[in-house]
Amino acid sequence: MNLLIAVMLFWGLAWLVNLRLARSTRPIVRILVPMIFGITLLVLWEGLVHGLDVSPVILPPPSSVAIKFAASYKVLWTDLTQTFFKGALSGFIIGALVAFLVAIAVDRSPFLKAGVLPIGNFMSALPIVGVAPIMVMWFGFGWQSKAAVVVVMVFFPILINVIAGLAASERMQRDLMATWGASYWQTLFKLRLPAAMPFVFNGLKIAGTLSLIGAIVAEFFGSPTMGIGFRITAEIGRLGLDMIWAEITMAALVGSAFYGVIVFLERRVTFWHPSQRH
């Protein structure tokens, strides 16, 4: 009971501090306030689990998740290699490349473009994760089937974004290229592709989050005895919730890092775009 009161007090106190801090406009506040909020969430979680005597089978406290994380880094690393590097990343790269090339090919013919664009739009709203069982059946339990699911998942968002991006350069700019006697490929590489980059990165960002999800879900339908999705299903049977949360923490960290890399590349490539100029 005392613990619960202490937790609530901490919550109130942190909130007051944040209210106070939010009035200031110094840049440090932008980091400090979310950090205090995050710490409050962790303290609340830890305190409530102990205070209300929640069974670790339902919700383990963050401290035990952290201990598990540190203790089983080897297993976590093998799972990460299997799911992220082999499954998600290779699928992401293949899917992005194929979508990119198809988009450039489709872009040459207005007829094809008019046909592919609505279908691509439709497809990217579909629950494509559902092809996971089919891919597992075709490509086996290894990482290849996971990569295949990711390829299909990332293909359509990137395809429609690249097609939209290739239309982003203005008529005037293309005419200017024409007056300089630029060939199709010169116009493509020097004007249209650079102009398409903000759209391309928009597609890559959507695909980046999808890729990890696709690889993990595909593992639910069959996998070798490693991988994030495998570990989660296996640990449910043993009620090892702390291990599951450790896997989730890792997946979240890796997902954020991957997203961060894409955003970093976007800043470097599209530095000229108004949204990047602060």
Place this chain on the structure above:
Amino acid sequence: MIFDVGSNKMKSLGPILTVLMVIFAFWYLMAIKLNSQWEYDQAVRAKVEVGFWDILPNTMQQKKPVLPAPHQVLTGLWDGLAGQPITSKRSLVYHAWITLSGTIYGFVIGTAMGILLAVGIVYNRAMDLSVMPWAIASQMIPIIAIAPMLAVVVHALGASAIVTKAVISAYLSFFPVLVGMVKGLRAPEQMQIDLLHTYSASKTEILWKLRFPASVPFLFTSLQVGIAASLVGAIVGELNQPAGLGARLLQGTYHGLTVHIWAALIVASLLAAILVKTIQGFERITLVKMGMRK
């Protein structure tokens, strides 16, 4: 004006049909290629010599094909939709209904949460600074991945199966709504807010009479993304459950019933299309009534 829209639609109909026909042709070719291996193996086992043309018809009517031909999927789909009484466990309508109820349940909760949080964020700077970064970070958690775990936990807490799905759906749909609504509630210009101040409008009045109406177009755009995400959440959430399209997918995998998998996939796609179209319909009616679109 009306004729213009009509002719535009007619113009894109040709290309769409062409692309669809190419896809179907490719599908048939792949079906022949992938399924022929099994037929050859059977022939070897039966010690008969067969040529390509002998097995060609068989590749399109296997019971458990590697890739079912389109007409097989359509037959399976028709059988699942219309061939059973809709209360039967073999009926796709029954499974689709289970998935749909979970989707809607979660979508409503997620949308309500997103709108409430957005109002809080727009009106309170401390909340804006503290919640927004974590809301973005929360989307980095592959929530779908913990669906099976959530199922165990929610079940242990004594809640029913639909709640599990709803929790996942809500989690997936709240984020697009939150982002869209924050943008929408901030859409009115300072000049308009100042005008309401000169009318001595209170904060709640500004919210109801200016910010909410201004956010409606943003809301509908996010709802379209949100409902599609909700559906994915519901499907993955019911993988370990006895009924629903997700369950149907997993059962199909276990028993190698590829036609079932494809039929369930198509029903899921149809459901997604219907849901998105419904939202678009509401959007059009609402915006026309509000005078934002003709």
